[in-house]
Amino acid sequence: MDENDKAPSSMVIGYWMSDRKSQKLNWIEFGKVCRQHGYELVKLDLERPLEDQGPFAVILHKLTEIIARNDEKAIQIIDRIEQYIKNHPKVLIIDPLDSVRTLLDRYKTYNVVLNTTLNNIDVFTPTFVEILSTNVKENIKKLKNAGVTFPFICKPFVAQGTTYCHQMSVIFNERGVADCKPPCVAQSFINHNAILYKLYVVGDHYQMVERPSLKNFYASNDDRDTITFDSHSVSKSDSSSELSVLDPSESVKGSSIDPIKLHSIVKTLGSYLNMSLYGVDVVVENDTNRHAIIDINAYPGYDGFPDFFGKLIDCVISRRAQSVCSKAYFEDSGFDTSDSSDEKKSRAKLNSINQYN
Numbered sequence: 541m542d543e544n545d546k547a548p549s550s551m552v553i554g555y556w557m558s559d560r561k562s563q564k565l566n567w568i569e570f571g572k573v574c575r576q577h578g579y580e581l582v583k584l585d586l587e588r589p590l591e592d593q594g595p596f597a598v599i600l601h602k603l604t605e606i607i608a609r610n611d612e613k614a615i616q617i618i619d620r621i622e623q624y625i626k627n628h629p630k631v632l633i634i635d636p637l638d639s640v641r642t643l644l645d646r647y648k649t650y651n652v653v654l655n656t657t658l659n660n661i662d663v664f665t666p667t668f669v670e671i672l673s674t675n676v677k678e679n680i681k682k683l684k685n686a687g688v689t690f691p692f693i694c695k696p697f698v699a700q701g702t703t704y705c706h707q708m709s710v711i712f713n714e715r716g717v718a719d720c721k722p723p724c725v726a727q728s729f730i731n732h733n734a735i736l737y738k739l740y741v742v743g744d745h746y747q748m749v750e751r752p753s754l755k756n757f758y759a760s761n762d763d764r765d766t767i768t769f770d771s772h773s774v775s776k777s778d779s780s781s782e783l784s785v786l787d788p789s790e791s792v793k794g795s796s797i798d799p800i801k802l803h804s805i806v807k808t809l810g811s812y813l814n815m816s817l818y819g820v821d822v823v824v825e826n827d828t829n830r831h832a833i834i835d836i837n838a839y840p841g842y843d844g845f846p847d848f849f850g851k852l853i854d855c856v857i858s859r860r861a862q863s864v865c866s867k868a869y870f871e872d873s874g875f876d877t878s879d880s881s882d883e884k885k886s887r888a889k890l891n892s893i894n895q896y897n
């Protein structure tokens with residue numbers, strides 16, 4: 541490439557995701573989109589110091605599988621990235637590692653939703669409790685105290701990035717409580733006529749896609765054995781699991797998804813999560829029409845998201861503009877933006893400002 545062809549180094553986007561993910565997204569195309577907007581896209585070599593590869597204006601990543609691995613090598617990789625960010629406070633990271641860590645922990649994620657104002661508009665997270673022990677008696681007591689009802693769904697604590705994190709079970713009775721595999725989160729099952737709504741978010745843009753989901757289960761089925769399943773065999777666009785087929789006696793009433801609620805979910809969660817790239821799984825409860833948030837994913841698949849790359853570069857540009865403005869704003873007000881504790885305070889302040897804009 542001609543040297544004059546190169547974007548200035550301040551316009552380099554360093555990215556990392558697995559080869560599998562970049563192939564699925566046809567990531568080479570994103571390189572072209574970046575060029576059209578004056579950015580250069582460079583894959584990070586996680587084995588080498590980032591200082592030798594930068595400087596970067598932006599770090600864009602799906603590091604969930606590295607963060608979730610948590611072995612010595614993975615810790616070293618993440619430390620390296622965090623150190624770079626600390627040494628270069630102006631670099632924009634999509635998304636901040638602490639925010640991704642929250643989403644990798646289902647228990648923390650559900651607590652975030654619980655503490656938002658979404659409840660006021662009939663958007664909720666089904667009752668949940670963490671199960672950490674294998675003591676069945678103790679767990680039954682814990683479930684009762686928390687108000688988790690049968691049937692409930694048991695999900696591994698780690699939400700993304702491992703081979704087992706999508707292995708789940710539906711538990712119908714006290715006998716089934718022995719099938720909980722701690723550490724996990726037990727969550728009351730919400731009947732929703734086997735329709736899942738996936739909200740894919742890219743910065744200020746979002747798109748809803750409909751997916752198959754689990755059929756209705758009733759408490760009267762209390763002698764049933766536990767059902768185990770892999771979530772990826774139920775709720776992908778091409779899934780056709782038996783677990784999604786409604787019983788013949790059930791009428792297939794369309795649920796009424798409310799676009800205003802979806803809009804509020806995105807507006808509210810964006811600032812609570814401090815994330816730009818995420819997906820929210822929503823089901824609409826039969827009879828009540830309440831909207832339940834059952835899952836939030838960092839950097840999901842975006843299958844069915846029109847013009848993903850166009851929206852992604854848009855997001856990079858607008859987040860950069862925001863972060864430049866906020867740095868200028870806080871420097872003016874005497875904040876030391878290179879100090880990470882001040883940085884945290886300034887982000888919190890900025891979040892609260894954004895929330896009301």
Ligand SMILES: Nc1ncnc2c1ncn2[C@@H]1O[C@H](COP(=O)(O)OP(=O)(O)OP(=O)(O)O)[C@@H](O)[C@H]1O
Pocket residue numbers: 666693695699705706707708727728729730731736752753754771772774775821823834835837
């Ligand atoms: N509380 C619930 N009530 C009813 N059905 C649920 C509930 N939680 C999950 N499900 C069903 O189980 C599936 C998997 O659950 P969940 O989305 O939490 O798993 P996941 O592995 O994190 O999925 P993803 O691939 O989206 O990351 C959902 O798509 C939905 O069909």
Ligand SMILES: O=P(O)(O)O[C@H]1[C@H](OP(=O)(O)O)[C@@H](OP(=O)(O)O)[C@@H](O)[C@@H](O)[C@@H]1OP(=O)(O)O
Pocket residue numbers: 561564602604605699700701702705738775776819837839840841842843
């Ligand atoms: O491809 P990836 O590795 O990003 O897999 C992600 C997957 O996308 P895919 O649909 O392309 O498989 C997402 O599905 P949708 O919500 O978009 O349906 C969701 O399951 C994430 O939890 C997965 O993240 P992981 O568990 O792997 O970290």
Ligand SMILES: [Mg+2]
Pocket residue numbers: 771775821835
């Ligand atoms: Mg899901």
Ligand SMILES: [Mg+2]
Pocket residue numbers: 699700835836837
């Ligand atoms: Mg998930």
